Amino acid sequence: MTEEQIAEAKRWDLLSYLQAYEPDELKKSGPREYRTRSHDSLVISNGKWHWCSRNMGGRTALDYLIKVRGQDFVSAVETLCGGGASPFLSQPVDLPPPKPFELPEPGRYATRVMGYLQGRGIDGGIISRCLQDGSLYESFRYHNCVFVGRDMEGKARFACLRGTFGDFKMDVPGSDKRFNFCLASPFPDCQKVAVFESAIDALSGATLTKLAGKAWEDACYLSLGGTSPLALVQFLKDRPGIRHVALCLDNDGAGKSGTEKLMETLRSDRELSGRIEMLREAAPPERYGKDYNQHLLGVIGEMKARRKEKSFER
Structure with a gap:
């Protein structure tokens, strides 16, 4: 095959490919999001696809045909270039079983994790709470922060x-x-949840509440690991007492579209929409950056500057 054929094949995004060749495989799951009927955890959004249950993804239809459909590179390119290969597989692919979930080995101490997160402005008491309840620890081998969901x-x-x-x-x-x-x-009996894109943003939101002198423990702080509604829907169905939801996604294009998707998901679910009394957006102010950790660092910097001014005045 030629370089031109390969380049042509790489131009196909997955949504366009499925609309052209396998429209019955697509099902809409949000204003700008699709899933596939064969693999419900495979999400197509913002020009990318991600197969959540296998923790793999990509941008192109070529990636999809190779990683998901099991085609070799040559036949996948031929499929996308109209080289005679069928876009459908004649035989089902025996995919390898998903890798079993296993937590990384914990380290004896969490010194690096504590130092790193405090350097990101997160309150030491909040970090200690997470270390004590096991939702956070330091890995033994690489000293990474390990944020755990249960x-x-x-x-x-x-x-x-x-x-x-x-x-x-x-x-x-x-x-x-x-x-x-x-x-x-x-x-x-907690009735509130604040929803963030990442674990560090969730901890930043709790820290900002504490810095404001408010009772930060009156709410839960949930990370989505992106903008997918999966974690929020599961959280709400597991906790029927939650009545107030604050969507604290990033102040950028992905965060705004993700907020719209989350709102649509909750409003279209009869069980959840009938129970939630308050659903609101709470994006961080843009002057300090796009996400809650950037906003936290900006607030802390401003507080330090004020303290410095007061010390000079004395």
Whole structure:
């Protein structure tokens, strides 16, 4: 095959490919989101696709045909270039079983995790709460932050890693994104949840509430691990006492479209829409950045500047 054929094949995004060749495979799950009928956890949104249950994804239809449909590179390119290969597989593909979920080995101490998160402005008492309840720990091998999500029985079902230096971050293979990281309220009758894109943003939201002198423990702080509604829907169905939902996604294009998707998901669910008394957007002010951690660092910087001014005045 020629380089031109390969380039042509790479131009196909997955949504266009499925609309052209397999329209019955698509089902709409949000204003700008689709899923596939064969794999309900495979989400197509914003020009990308992500197969949540297998923790894999990509941008192109070529990636999809190779990773999901099991085609080799040559036949996948031929499919997309109209080279005679059928876009449908004549035989089902025996995909390898999903890798079993397993938490990374914990380290003996959490010194690097504590230092890293405090450097991001997060309150030490809030970090300690997470370390004590096991929703956060430091991995033994690479000293990563490990944010753990559990089901209602307390079983670990999800974990995401965040490097304590550099930009490393990933979900642990086999993670179930329905059970994402949550800083839970200690009060069983808690009625509020604030929803964020990441675990660090969730901890930042709790810290900002504490800095404002408010009772931060009166709410739960849930991470979605992105903008998918999976974790929020599961959280609300597991906790029927929740009545107030604040959507605290990033102040950018993805965050705004994700907020719209979440609102549509909740409003279209009869059980949840009838129960939720308050559903509101709570994006961080733009002057400090797009997300809650950037906003927290901006607030802390402003507080330090004020203290410095007062000390000079004395």
